[in-house]
Amino acid sequence: MSAIIAVHGGAWAIPDELAKASVDGVKSAAGEGFSVLKRGGSALDAVEAAVRALEDNTVFNAGHGATLNTDGEVEADSIIMDGRTLACGAVSSIKNIANPVSLARAVMEKTPHVILTAEGANRFAQSIGISTVPSETLVTEYERREWEKHKTYLTGVMEEFNTKWAHDTVGAVALDCAGNVACATSTGGIRNKMVGRVGDTAAPGCGGYADNHTGAVSCTGHGESILKVTLARLILSHIEQGKSVTDATQLSLQHMENRVQGAGGAIVVSPSGQWAAACTTERMAWAAVQNGVLWYGIEPNEKLKEQLSQQ
Numbered sequence: 001m002s003a004i005i006a007v008h009g010g011a012w013a014i015p016d017e018l019a020k021a022s023v024d025g026v027k028s029a030a031g032e033g034f035s036v037l038k039r040g041g042s043a044l045d046a047v048e049a050a051v052r053a054l055e056d057n058t059v060f061n062a063g064h065g066a067t068l069n070t071d072g073e074v075e076a077d078s079i080i081m082d083g084r085t086l087a088c089g090a091v092s093s094i095k096n097i098a099n100p101v102s103l104a105r106a107v108m109e110k111t112p113h114v115i116l117t118a119e120g121a122n123r124f125a126q127s128i129g130i131s132t133v134p135s136e137t138l139v140t141e142y143e144r145r146e147w148e149k150h151k152t153y154l155t156g157v158m159e160e161f162n163t164k165w166a167h168d169t170v171g172a173v174a175l176d177c178a179g180n181v182a183c184a185t186s187t188g189g190i191r192n193k194m195v196g197r198v199g200d201t202a203a204p205g206c207g208g209y210a211d212n213h214t215g216a217v218s219c220t221g222h223g224e225s226i227l228k229v230t231l232a233r234l235i236l237s238h239i240e241q242g243k244s245v246t247d248a249t250q251l252s253l254q255h256m257e258n259r260v261q262g263a264g265g266a267i268v269v270s271p272s273g274q275w276a277a278a279c280t281t282e283r284m285a286w287a288a289v290q291n292g293v294l295w296y297g298i299e300p301n302e303k304l305k306e307q308l309s310q311q
Contacts, residue, residue: 003037004175005030006275006288007050009060010168010187011220011265013282014298021059022285023298029053030287030294031308033172043174043182043216044082044105051078051101051184054170058140062170063098065140066188068147069195074138075118076188077201078104083181083210083271092202093118094125096132101186103130104202115202143191150192169201171208171218173269181216181269183208183232190223199223205233212271214239221256221264221281229256235268245274253280 009026033050037043055063066074078100079090089108092115097103103125107116116124125132169187176182185208187201200223201207207223209232210216217232226232231252238248245268256262257280265279267286277286279300287296294308 001175001177001179002273002291003034003177004269004273004275004288004290005033005037005046005050005172006174006267006269006277007033007054007170007172007286008218008220008265008267008277009054009170009285011263011279011281011284012168014285018059019283019298023287023296025054025057025059026285026287027294027296029057029172030289033174034289034308037174037176040177042178043176043180044080046174046176047172047182047184048080048101048105050172051170051186052099055099055101055186060170061168061188062186063100064138065143066138067143067191068139069189069193069197071195072147073195074135074188075195075197076100076186077198078184078186079202079204079208080104080108080184081182081204081208081210081216082108083212083216086211088114088204090115090202090204091117091121092198093196094121096122096135097125097130098133098138101184104184106130114204117198118196147191169207169220171220171267173210173216173218173267175216175269175271175273179212179271181210181212181271183210183216183218185218200226200231203227205230208232209236211236215245215268215270217266217268219264219266220284221279222262225256225260225262226264228260228262231256231264231266235266239270245270246276246278249276249278253278256280
């Protein structure tokens with residue numbers, strides 16, 4: 001079985017000044033995840049490593065660089081899922097955590113629950129020794145400026161939704177050498193969201209889903225729209241009905257646009273080794289590695305490739 005990893009840095013109207021850094025970031029994260037697979041690591045380990053790399057990169061809206069809510073605070077959501085067992089862990093509205101995806105994995109592996117939220121999730125993090133970081137270390141000057149521009153929910157959130165300018169989510173999907181798939185997704189949410197707002201990311205079947213029988217998906221875009229159409233499961237249901245990974249992804253994104261006027265994107269990998277990356281927003285930075293080739297793009301339908309440098 002040929003190992004594969006794909007990552008995305010969010011589907012939104014990425015401005016030109018962030019385009020190169022966004023592409024470089026997803027390429028680097030894909031390389032991080034693939035190096036795990038190359039050493040014989042699991043798909044689960046690979047998606048966590050890739051998403052941690054994206055969370056640590058201030059270009060992306062997750063971990064360091066996350067967007068701010070109406071109170072000017074970071075509230076993060078994340079999910080991780082193992083396609084072999086359907087084990088899943090997620091966190092929502094957490095504060096002061098640099099790598100939410102690792103906390104989500106701890107929920108999956110160290111509790112009988114699937115989702116922990118807000119104060120309860122933070123208390124759990126403290127109980128297992130995951131250290132907190134000061135809020136200001138997660139906030140970039142770029143984000144603080146953007147937040148100041150749009151301080152009200154109405155002008156901030158709705159304007160960004162309607163113009164597809166929402167600075168968005170990160171995610172990864174992987175297929176390992178044992179034939180197992182996994183997904184992980186992480187986000188700071190939408191800028192100027194209401195305090196306590198939870199989007200699609202932490203909801204299984206919406207922001208992400210993984211099942212060895214069908215594939216793994218990580219979604220990005222307008223969270224409320226993704227929740228309404230359960231986008232990750234919708235994509236996999238099309239695959240179950242015999243659609244190709246590419247067709248399933250495009251059909252599902254088109255349905256979301258037609259039905260609830262929501263824009264977004266997704267990366268998908270199947271147990272047979274098919275993969276896809278697609279969006280209905282202006283841009284989505286993504287990268288994938290298979291058979292020593294690094295594929296990547298940022299414009300719709302763009303698919304560039306280069307040999308992966310030896311790591």
